[in-house]
Amino acid sequence: MIPALEVRGLTTRFATRKGYVTAVNNVSFSVAPGRIMGLVGESGSGKSVTAFSIMGLIDAPGEISAGSVRIEGEDMRQMTPEAQRKMRGRRVSMVFQDPMMTLNPVLRVGDQMAMAVQVHDRVSKKAAWERARDALDIVGIPAPTERLQAYPHQLSGGMRQRVAIATALLHRPAVILADEPTTALDVSIQGQILAEVRRLADDTGTAIVWVTHDLAVVSSLADDICVMYAGCIVERGTADQVINHPCHPYTHGLIQSVPSLHEPGRKLPQIPGSTPQLSQLPSGCAFRNRCAHATDLCRTDPPDAARGERRVLCHHPLEEEA
Amino acid sequence: MPGIVHDNVLTVPSAPPIETRITRLRNFWSDYCRSPIAVVALVVILVLLFVSFGAPLVSPQDPYDMAALDWLDAFLRPGDIGSGGYVHILGTDNAGRDMLSAIFYGLQTSFIIGLSAGALALLIGVTIGLCAAYFRGWVETVLMRIVDLQLSMPAILLALVLVAVLGQGVPQIIGALVVAQYAYFARTTHGAATVERGKDYIEAAQSTPLPTSRVLFAHLLPNVLPPLIVVATVQVASAIALEATLSFLGVGLPLTEPSLGSLISNGFKYIHSDRYWLSIYPGVFLMVTVVAINLVGDQVRTVLDPRNAR
Amino acid sequence: MFGFLAQRLFQAIIVVFAMSIIVFVGVYAIGNPIDVLIDPGATAEIRDNLIRQYGLDQPLWRQYLTFLGNVAQGDLGKSMVYNISVVDLVFSRLPATLELVLVSVVIATVIGIPAGLYAGYRPNGIAAKAIMALSVLGFSVPTFWIGMLLIMLFAVNLGWLPSGGRGEVGTIFGIPTSLATANGWSHVIMPAINLSLFKMGLLIRLSRAGMVEAMNTDYVKFARAQGLPDGQIVFRHILRNISIPIVTVFGLELGSTLAFAVVTESVFTWPGVGKLIIDSILQLDRPVMVSYLIMVVILFVQINLSVDIVYARLDPRVRLKGGK
Numbered sequence: 001m002i003p004a005l006e007v008r009g010l011t012t013r014f015a016t017r018k019g020y021v022t023a024v025n026n027v028s029f030s031v032a033p034g035r036i037m038g039l040v041g042e043s044g045s046g047k048s049v050t051a052f053s054i055m056g057l058i059d060a061p062g063e064i065s066a067g068s069v070r071i072e073g074e075d076m077r078q079m080t081p082e083a084q085r086k087m088r089g090r091r092v093s094m095v096f097q098d099p100m101m102t103l104n105p106v107l108r109v110g111d112q113m114a115m116a117v118q119v120h121d122r123v124s125k126k127a128a129w130e131r132a133r134d135a136l137d138i139v140g141i142p143a144p145t146e147r148l149q150a151y152p153h154q155l156s157g158g159m160r161q162r163v164a165i166a167t168a169l170l171h172r173p174a175v176i177l178a179d180e181p182t183t184a185l186d187v188s189i190q191g192q193i194l195a196e197v198r199r200l201a202d203d204t205g206t207a208i209v210w211v212t213h214d215l216a217v218v219s220s221l222a223d224d225i226c227v228m229y230a231g232c233i234v235e236r237g238t239a240d241q242v243i244n245h246p247c248h249p250y251t252h253g254l255i256q257s258v259p260s261l262h263e264p265g266r267k268l269p270q271i272p273g274s275t276p277q278l279s280q281l282p283s284g285c286a287f288r289n290r291c292a293h294a295t296d297l298c299r300t301d302p303p304d305a306a307r308g309e310r311r312v313l314c315h316h317p318l319e320e321e322a
Numbered sequence: 323m324p325g326i327v328h329d330n331v332l333t334v335p336s337a338p339p340i341e342t343r344i345t346r347l348r349n350f351w352s353d354y355c356r357s358p359i360a361v362v363a364l365v366v367i368l369v370l371l372f373v374s375f376g377a378p379l380v381s382p383q384d385p386y387d388m389a390a391l392d393w394l395d396a397f398l399r400p401g402d403i404g405s406g407g408y409v410h411i412l413g414t415d416n417a418g419r420d421m422l423s424a425i426f427y428g429l430q431t432s433f434i435i436g437l438s439a440g441a442l443a444l445l446i447g448v449t450i451g452l453c454a455a456y457f458r459g460w461v462e463t464v465l466m467r468i469v470d471l472q473l474s475m476p477a478i479l480l481a482l483v484l485v486a487v488l489g490q491g492v493p494q495i496i497g498a499l500v501v502a503q504y505a506y507f508a509r510t511t512h513g514a515a516t517v518e519r520g521k522d523y524i525e526a527a528q529s530t531p532l533p534t535s536r537v538l539f540a541h542l543l544p545n546v547l548p549p550l551i552v553v554a555t556v557q558v559a560s561a562i563a564l565e566a567t568l569s570f571l572g573v574g575l576p577l578t579e580p581s582l583g584s585l586i587s588n589g590f591k592y593i594h595s596d597r598y599w600l601s602i603y604p605g606v607f608l609m610v611t612v613v614a615i616n617l618v619g620d621q622v623r624t625v626l627d628p629r630n631a632r
Numbered sequence: 633m634f635g636f637l638a639q640r641l642f643q644a645i646i647v648v649f650a651m652s653i654i655v656f657v658g659v660y661a662i663g664n665p666i667d668v669l670i671d672p673g674a675t676a677e678i679r680d681n682l683i684r685q686y687g688l689d690q691p692l693w694r695q696y697l698t699f700l701g702n703v704a705q706g707d708l709g710k711s712m713v714y715n716i717s718v719v720d721l722v723f724s725r726l727p728a729t730l731e732l733v734l735v736s737v738v739i740a741t742v743i744g745i746p747a748g749l750y751a752g753y754r755p756n757g758i759a760a761k762a763i764m765a766l767s768v769l770g771f772s773v774p775t776f777w778i779g780m781l782l783i784m785l786f787a788v789n790l791g792w793l794p795s796g797g798r799g800e801v802g803t804i805f806g807i808p809t810s811l812a813t814a815n816g817w818s819h820v821i822m823p824a825i826n827l828s829l830f831k832m833g834l835l836i837r838l839s840r841a842g843m844v845e846a847m848n849t850d851y852v853k854f855a856r857a858q859g860l861p862d863g864q865i866v867f868r869h870i871l872r873n874i875s876i877p878i879v880t881v882f883g884l885e886l887g888s889t890l891a892f893a894v895v896t897e898s899v900f901t902w903p904g905v906g907k908l909i910i911d912s913i914l915q916l917d918r919p920v921m922v923s924y925l926i927m928v929v930i931l932f933v934q935i936n937l938s939v940d941i942v943y944a945r946l947d948p949r950v951r952l953k954g955g956k
Contacts, residue, residue: 090859483913
């Protein structure tokens, strides 16, 4: 089966006054239709830039310097800018972090959604509004006809995020990239939206890339997980493999520091140090300064390792515990 | 299990190096230099400041010294040699004044007026803005209402009427400009201070037994400073332009106290004859001065804007 | 919406009253107009008569009350110089100023807003840099000096346009205006450009700033993620958003265009109210000064009020808040 999304060797860099900074470094993964992939990392790890790179929405001073992004087998990077634009919203769409900011405050919800319909399909305004209403219905918004008449500020945060998801769904895209879409919401609302998204993936066969820093969210939602650190994917595998049998010391540390995945009553462990700045990465392995297993090899050679289905970017991967 | 994870509470994240005042200044300067035009503008301002305040040293003639003026030298073209035996690079005016000297002295008057009006307006405006932001309540309402009202009136009209009320002369003009301009500083200070006021650190400072005024100046002022610097440069430029405009309209300074405006105003009378140098050259200096100050202000604004940090 | 309007209206009336007192007291502190009006050699009797005729012997507060009473009847007094009613005087000059302001505002808008939007859309291009450089010039070079250069170039050197004054007056839809004749246009175009430059610079900056800011917002990124072409994003998403601050400042600045007309009218000897006020200040013609200033205040208050209303129309957030 052709994957809904296949990313190979994607590399994105930003020109700064002190030369290029690589924010996304040789990232590869693929997502099958109906699957949800969690892209996990701390802030600054390059996960949002990865999402924007897939969309082809990197502006100067940034540029995608290498790699391919295939949507159902078609390489976005080989297309003209105009063809890429026609892919966006139709075959691949995106939902943003802050629902307070993603909708235009001065336009009615219905107008904004209808505009998104009409940009790809030549339908009447009336038909576009109907499609918008159906989309709101799918994401579980009550009284969708009235909601279409509303301005964004009249809706709650959770409702706005549902509107954003509905907008992303309008053209039944093969892939939806969700950039921390529940981070700004209350936990109870977050749960509702996660359930809704899971159902959507199962029902419509849309592949979803769920970008987040929250391991607890992906562990309950995602089928597969990629862990990013300093622009690289350091570990990749199924959710079960990554959560229950982490191989990379970083992943292990992340999991240990999530309260809900840890035994209650114990002091919460932490990963020492903080995410390095991309412009000042150490030589060799980017994680070595914070890693208890680091050796001289880690200082000199960047790790490059793959173990079957799983990929672990480490010289000293942890043994899988039985 | 050999843990990469330490069960500690004391891990201190490696913080970026603390910015000292000197490195901050150096960063500011290197950011500023990214615009070559702004650097040129700064150099131009320094040169103009030198020739204006050093006018007695660098100008060939003292234009205030009526005894040194010779009617026979009137309307000499640029480059002509007058009775003084030296070249009048920019020509002479209707009274035989060397234009270059008159411009240097005029620039001095313009700078004095612009800088003192700017400084006084800054002082008064900042005080009013800070008080309004800090005391809130009716003090804020009354002060800011007055400021808003004044801001809705164009400065030129206000200054025009004030100069008419106060009469001609340098102190009067400065007074009129201060009244016309303080409101911009008050508005800026108040706006920035209101934003800062809402932040936690001010509340934290207020919960300590420090006196009100300490909190006000020690905490609010440094945060309000960046936008104020920008407004100040713009206001000095606009004070110089306003003074020139008032003098041009005939309500500013008389020709016996030459500012750039009164020089241009005098030259304007001869605009239909061929004597362009009487009005063009002082105008060029005025334009260069005002534009240079504005360019510097623009670049300072760009550098200080946190959104432009890379 | 109604409560909001009523509140603004009430504030506006208070402002006009307060300003009328300030203006009255301020203007009446200026010199003694009698000294200007009459020959220094005139007898004390003539002098006293004149003072009584203009009510200058009354205490200030009584003069103010008399003035208010007259104003209520639409009488703003008589010009001391022209010896005709101030209302007639100002209204005879007003059409000239209005047509000048109108033409200059149109020039500023038609050039300024698209130029600014473009500069904000492609902020690093050469065209954007050139546009911004122009706006700095328009913004900072004093109006009177540019006006002078225009006269020197187009009137004195090239001889293409007249150097000053208002042209022949024709009628459009029964309104007498010099915009109805070619000769009138040849007179108005230079001062109008002169007057428009400052506002054009302002509009360029405003629309550029708005555009740059909007291009970085999430809603624009979201619109791009939906595959909307840039043109649609600019015209349907961004324009609506940034028109709010542009309309606000534009409206506020409309008044200042009238004020700057004072300078332009002086340079081009344009027979409008701006020239009138300068002349009356130089000649200490108090009634004209007071009336002009109070009219300006009323005008500004009215502009503020209309801006509030337009603002409320454009921004649904304000509209709904006011409606409660």
